[in-house]
Amino acid sequence: MTAAADKAALTARLAGLSPQQRAALAARLSRKRQGPPPLVPRTGPRDTAPLGMDQERLWILDQLYPGTVTYTLGFGLRFVGEFHRDAFDEAVATVVRRHELLRSTVEVDGAQPRLRLHPDRGADLTFADLSRGPAEEKELRRKEFVRQQVRRPFDLSRDPVLRIGVADLGGGDHQVVQTMPHSFTDQWSYVRLNRELLEAYQARLEGREPELPDLPVQFGDYAHWQRAYFETEYGERHRAFWRDYLADVPDVPLLPYDHPVETEDRLGRQHNFVLDKGTAAAFISRAKAARSTVANAMAAAYAALLYEESGERDILVGVPSVTRGQAAVQDLVGFLLTNVPLRIQLPENPTPNDFLAATQAAGAAVAAHHETPFGEIVRAAAPERTAHGYPLLRTMLVHLDLAETVSYEVPGATVYANAVPEGISSMDVTVAWWHLGDLVYGRFEYRTALFEPETVDRLARRLLQLVELFATAPDTPLESPAARARDAVAAAWREALDRDNAGADDAFVASGGTPLLSARLARLLRGAGFDAGPRDIAPGTTLAELTTQLLARGNPLRQDTPPDTAVPGLVGVSEAYLERLFADASGAPVRDVLPPTRQEDTP
Incomplete structure (x- = not known):
């Protein structure tokens, strides 16, 4: 068709539009020419x-x-x-x-x-x-x-x-x-x-x-402008991105829960840690060499921990993102924050370098959409809702480069920020890192109804070890004890049933299972270290269900809690110790705080 014919066809289509359709088309074209609505003081009553x-x-x-x-x-x-x-x-x-x-x-x-x-x-x-x-x-x-x-x-x-x-x-x-x-x-x-x-x-x-x-x-x-913006086609573009980005994201536990998640109890505790200065400097240097931000590198290290604990190579972790892209709101006080899901997709046998690259790729993918309100992200992704947990996200990673925001000089006094633990945890686990000069420290904030302190202590120690591994051996493939355990259960299943292959949704009886073979499978599993018995293997039990059940009781292939000597830093330190380190790093004098001793988690 020629250009003239195309023009004639378009003219005919436009001529066939009703007055209302023409007005709607003109408004849409006008919005496209004008761009997003400007952020200005709203008109009308301000009460x-x-x-x-x-x-x-x-x-x-x-x-x-x-x-x-x-x-x-x-x-x-x-x-x-x-x-x-x-x-x-x-x-x-x-x-x-x-x-x-x-x-x-x-x-x-x-x-x-x-x-x-x-x-x-x-x-x-x-x-x-x-x-x-x-x-x-x-x-x-x-x-x-x-x-x-x-x-x-x-x-x-x-x-x-x-x-x-x-x-x-x-x-x-x-x-x-x-x-x-x-x-x-x-x-x-x-x-x-x-x-x-x-x-x-x-x-x-x-x-x-x-x-x-x-x-x-x-x-x-700002609230008036934000709502107007997300009612336009610009809002639909953001929702369309998140709908595609989060399509088919696995809904699997990434954390080693000690207790059932079906609880609305949000009481929380904090477990503090401090990274030793040499490892912190090497980690930051490694991040810069990989052209990564420190925040991205810390998210990668946390993703590595989640990979080890779950065996999953498609990991979803939340990061906070400020919604201050408009210059007019830079100095406002208010909730100007959203939670951004980072989908970190990994190759087989990933190395620290792979985690860094995958986390950078995830950050780049969401960069143009990082101010989307979390409610709009949930609306787009439409995950299954539950009263027991936060929608879509179970865990968050927070990084703050404190720079000059923590210590102030006023006439006659030095003022510095210090922690005031609220005693709650809205997320199942939030890992927070703070970076002040050569001081890098942080905490695990966790729901006490879901995790025992010993589990969180093990996670914190392993995270510091992973940070050291990222800094010193970035090409070393990481193994997942959870993935190895799943492989061990599957191997016992195949051996007991004399099968060459087994799928996650294969049921025991449908695969040829009998009461005698269930006893054999239980013996094989116990021999591999699992807490298993014939009663765990019902006729309709699938391989996936059996694996989930056994791992909920413990993973015999999981490493023991690393001792102090194997951890590049301190874990379980008191708030008073952190306050002294924090104040010293910010140049503030501290009076009468507790000496640097270990103590139980901050309630």
């Missing part, structure tokens, strides 16, 4: 606004667990030196006045939650004098104060969403504990909030106006 899409997801989860702190996020500051209460009070008020979100609650309009602005609302700011009492009990008093602060639930329909408690510990030592609903903040927002808070505090003491960044928009403007 209400929609929730952000990720914010609404967390708000809904919070409503499922009323009266709990499952979705509360805390942040700590330690003032070493002088503390001026009036200046601090005024600085808090300055920050709250700047951010409409900090003066908002959530109300339900029909079935739709919305933000309600309270113009004159302030923070919930309290002070406690804990300076009295035996000096040797000071740390206990501080920890109890932190525990009380972070375990107070929020009523998002009426409570101030910024709660700050300040404890005078005596001797020029003050602990500040900030808590907010997670739907109103994230770790990156806490960094911004505290930069503003300490600048306003310092300015008040120096008798000047604080130098704070302009805020072109407020969080409600």
Whole structure:
């Protein structure tokens, strides 16, 4: 067909459109020419606004667990030196006045939650004098104060969403504990909030106006823009990507659960570790040589651990991604975060280099879609929902390069960030790494209803060993004890049934099994180290079901917990020890913290 004929055919088709169809086509073409809608202050009343899409997801989860702190996020500051209460009070008020979100609650309009602005609302700011009492009990008093602060639930329909408690510990030592609903903040927002808070505090003491960044928009403007954006064809493009990217992703456990996952218990503990400086430097150097970011390399090392534990070569792990691509929101406080599933697909017998390459490929694949709200990702992937676990993701990897965000000098004092454990774990396991200069440390945060402390300790030790392997022997193939165990069960199955091949869905009786052969199979399995008996092998039991059942009782091919001497770092260290390392690395003086001793996980 010629160009003239093509044009004539198109003209005829357009002539046949109804007025409504022509208007819809013109609007669509106009949107394509204009690009995404711009982020500008919304028009109309400003006393209400929609929730952000990720914010609404967390708000809904919070409503499922009323009266709990499952979705509360805390942040700590330690003032070493002088503390001026009036200046601090005024600085808090300055920050709250700047951010409409900090003066908002959530109300339900029909079935739709919305933000309600309270113009004159302030923070919930309290002070406690804990300076009295035996000096040797000071740390206990501080920890109890932190525990009380972070375990107070929020009523998002009426409570101030910024709660700050300040404890005078005596001797020029003050602990500040900030808590907010997670739907109103994230770790990156806490960094911004505290930069503003300490600048306003310092300015008040120096008798000047604080130098704070302009805020072109407020969080409600961003939420309005975000929803409009994802209602356009741009939103559909993101959903289409995630629908294809996550198609046929295996729904298999990657972690060695000690207990059934059918529980809504979200209580959590933290198991801390510190990587020795030599291994940390070698690992970072190796990442750079492979043209990888440190965050990517740490995700690769964690993927290697999940591979060893599960034997799976198609691994899904979540990583947080800030949603601050629009310049106008760079300095906003709010929940501007999404969870991005990284699908790490590996070759057979993968080496650390293979894990690095696969993780880089996974990151590159999602790069153009990393600000998609997690709810939209779930909507696109449509995984099977359960009340017992987080949708789609069971485990997360978090990396923070702290750089200059952890220590501040104000008149008369040094201020540094410190941990305030919330005692919960929304994910089954979250591995967090922090990188500050030559200090690399982290923690396993885990649900206590699913894992025993000994299991988490073994995982943490093996992770540090894998980091060392990545740095020193990147071409060494990794073996998976889980995969070897599955092979051993399959080999016993084939031998007992005298078969050359066996599929995962093959049933015992359909494969020629008899009661006598079930006893033979059980003996073979016990000989390979498995806890097995004839009662485990019913007529309809498949090879996959038997393997899952046996591995749930333990893997006889799994290595024992590595001893201290085989681990390149320290595992199970106390929060007090970490705080001292952290403060020293950031240049902050620390008074009266505990000596570097091992202790049980932080509750």
